[in-house]
Amino acid sequence: MPEHAAHAAAVAALTAPVPETIGDGGAELVQLLTPEGERVDHVGHPEYSATIDELTDDDLRGFYRDQVLIRRVDAEATALQRQGELGIWASLLGQEAAQVGSARALRTQDYAFPTYREHGVAWVRGVNPLNLLGLFRGVNQGGWDPNENNFHLYTIVIGAQTLHAVGYAMGIQHDHAVGTGEPDRDAAVIAYFGDGATAQGDVNESFVYAASMKAPVVFFCQNNQWAISQPVEKQTRIPLYQRARGFGFPGVRVDGNDVLAVYAVTKAAMNAARSGQGPMMIEAYTYRMGAHTTSDDPTKYRVSADVEVWKLRDPIARLKAYLTSSGKADKSYFDAVDVEADALAVTVREGCLSMPDPEPASMFDNVYVDEHPLVEAERAAFAAYTASFEGGH
Secondary structure: HHHHHHHHHHHHHHHHHHHHOOOOOOOOOOOOEEOOOOOOOOOOOOOHHHHHHOOOOHHHHHHHHHHHHHHHHHHHHHHHHHHOOOOOOOOOOOOOHHHHHHHHHHOOOEEEOOOOOOOOHHHHHHHHHHHHHHHOOOOOOOOOOOOHHOOOOOOOOOOHHHHHHHHHHHHHHHHHOOOOOOOOOOEEEEEEHHHHHHHHHHHHHHHHHHHHHHEEEEEEEOOEEEEEEEEEHHHOOOOOOHHHHHHHHOOOEOOOOOOOHHHHHHHHHHHHHOOOOEEEEEEOOOOOOOOOOOOOOOHHHHOOOHHHHOOOOOHHHHHHHHHHHHOOOOHHHHHHHHHHHHHHHHHHHHHHHHHOOOOOOHHHHOOOOOHHHHHHHHHHHHHHHHHOOOHHO
């Protein structure tokens, strides 16, 4: 191509309309359950439907229960923050299917690296919700042992956990726990992040290392359409899952409000990673129904009409419709789950309010593995300062 023609083509590409990233997800979207709750197959990938066909009715009802319970925990935590009992809270409202479906696809030995919003993943992995609330209440520095559930502590720095995930995945390789063909031995890592994190250097560096090392890691991007107040169409010119191709590994876009599709796609990706096929990216196309955090007011930057459209795609409502129409669950089951959710909400509220405040001096604990002279000097200075208030002085 002549130089001037190549330049013209490049300019045309830059000025072309931005590919659609808002809407129904496009033709490339993997969907097995429509917003109306109708079970459909994905043309070209019959293995996804086959995965769902292997699930029992109890499995399907479990998907529903998990989503309802964690949504109730989320609502209670939001209310507690509004009442001054939590410092802040990052709601998962609308993203329950993306989190529950993907977490259900993990094996016990797999390891998950979350952001600060993966309450649904934490729930499925067995983390007590009160441990999550303790972090946001400021009474602990992450109240769970990651080794107990293979669920890492929350990462506040956007995208940093992807580096940790790739490093851990490389460690799995060195432990020869990939590609052995032993279901109880082979393991993989899943790294959660949002659409906004894809612009971070850490995430792109993680892609480079994962591809180069063929690390057993699945990059799970929850595209909830907003990086705080920045819409996704201002962040990228192509669908996010296509970025993986530039780094040399596959990507797929799945309906993030369809728990069945998320489960099937994630299970396939994790199986591939465990068998030694390397990394994969999943873009879960969903919507952040609430605020970025409780310190945010989304009405300042998005229109209510968009929210109303996404309400019609609610992940819990569509699964309930499917379970009802297929005869896999009835009113008595749904009522029982609601009762369980009510009881869980009471437990969460009472547990949060009864959390003891930490000793102020504990802020100096765990700064370093070993004692450090500077930290000890600061501890002593703080002790002297607080002692000066004793006795009314």
